[in-house]
Amino acid sequence: MGSFREAVDSFHGERGICGNDGDGNLRGMLSSLVLLGLSVTAPVSDVRNVVFLFTDGLRWQEVFRGADEELMKGAKPTDAHYKKYWRPTVEARRKALMPFVWSTIGTQGQLYGNRDRGSTSKVLNGLKFSYPGYSETLQGFVDPEIRSNDAVPNRNVTVFEWLNKQSSLRGKVAAFGNWAVVSAIFNKKRCGFYVQSGMEPITFSTSPAAQLFNRLQAKTDHPFPSDPADAFTYEASMMYLREMQPTLLGVLFGETDSYAHSGKYPAYLNAANRFDHWVSDYWTALQAMPKYRGKTTLIITTDHGRGDGGKWTSHGETVTNAEYTWMMVLGPDTPALGEMMNTGDVTNGQVATSIAKLLGFDYVKQQPKAAPALPRLLN
Numbered sequence: 001m002g003s004f005r006e007a008v009d010s011f012h013g014e015r016g017i018c019g020n021d022g023d024g025n026l027r028g029m030l031s032s033l034v035l036l037g038l039s040v041t042a043p044v045s046d047v048r049n050v051v052f053l054f055t056d057g058l059r060w061q062e063v064f065r066g067a068d069e070e071l072m073k074g075a076k077p078t079d080a081h082y083k084k085y086w087r088p089t090v091e092a093r094r095k096a097l098m099p100f101v102w103s104t105i106g107t108q109g110q111l112y113g114n115r116d117r118g119s120t121s122k123v124l125n126g127l128k129f130s131y132p133g134y135s136e137t138l139q140g141f142v143d144p145e146i147r148s149n150d151a152v153p154n155r156n157v158t159v160f161e162w163l164n165k166q167s168s169l170r171g172k173v174a175a176f177g178n179w180a181v182v183s184a185i186f187n188k189k190r191c192g193f194y195v196q197s198g199m200e201p202i203t204f205s206t207s208p209a210a211q212l213f214n215r216l217q218a219k220t221d222h223p224f225p226s227d228p229a230d231a232f233t234y235e236a237s238m239m240y241l242r243e244m245q246p247t248l249l250g251v252l253f254g255e256t257d258s259y260a261h262s263g264k265y266p267a268y269l270n271a272a273n274r275f276d277h278w279v280s281d282y283w284t285a286l287q288a289m290p291k292y293r294g295k296t297t298l299i300i301t302t303d304h305g306r307g308d309g310g311k312w313t314s315h316g317e318t319v320t321n322a323e324y325t326w327m328m329v330l331g332p333d334t335p336a337l338g339e340m341m342n343t344g345d346v347t348n349g350q351v352a353t354s355i356a357k358l359l360g361f362d363y364v365k366q367q368p369k370a371a372p373a374l375p376r377l378l379n
């Protein structure tokens, strides 16, 4: 079967470049071989869509340990966040905080970044704040010229923009960001796909729901005025998913970072818990849609860590350990290895190449500065 395997591999490698959906032909070829009585074991990727989910500045400590023992010290048993998130063990605490992550991704997907178990995920930019972290993640490499959070249009091409240029994906890419600067990071003016961030209104639809969304977003007193509450980012992106059915969708949330900077630990935990619910909602919605069911991978991360213990509110160049992040993958072709242990360091730049690889494209070939894909991404 060597030659068949090569044929499948070369065919698979061309998916997307050929400009039409090669799956039908490939599946036809496979069923013909089955009809001829030949056994078919070639590894054909079932991944045809990627949803990239992200929440700004959520620490690996909360993801892997749940509510922080030290930061919960002042909490009383009658406090809402104590009742909701405090449990006697790390395993119970993290499951209370992120139930979907630990019930589903923990058993069916992969999680990188638990430093307690020898897994390290980090940004390499050295600055440990948002724009450098978003751009490193989305373009696959560190640009040392990116040194501020100003809304300067990104001079680099993100993997989203590059994929949208491929004929099979043109017009099938979109991104939503809670943080107003996300439109600049994707370079909205140049990139050629739908980007909506901060307080920007919905422009892909004029449905009554979209009009209601725009009125509500404009008239609501959001806790962090330049950005809407994360719930708006969620609703707009979910509306886009259902109406437009993109092949690659990015949704970048922000409240975890905003509440952390405010020093509000209970609100930060609630934001992390809401993010978990949204990841769960996406997964459920995707499995209910024929285009996505069994053919979609979630890849999930953040843009930086934060300080340890009492330094948890902060991050940046001078904050020790704020480079440590986390990553998760859940999809039909990704081995269910749960917590990755002793796999060597992974870096945020690997996300860009992994997104492309899941869609059948070799991003490093185009962008040699980009980090390689995650090591155990596909079977």
Ligand SMILES: [Zn+2]
Residues within 6 Å of the ligand: 056, 057, 129, 130, 131, 133, 257, 303, 304
């Ligand atoms: Zn950030």
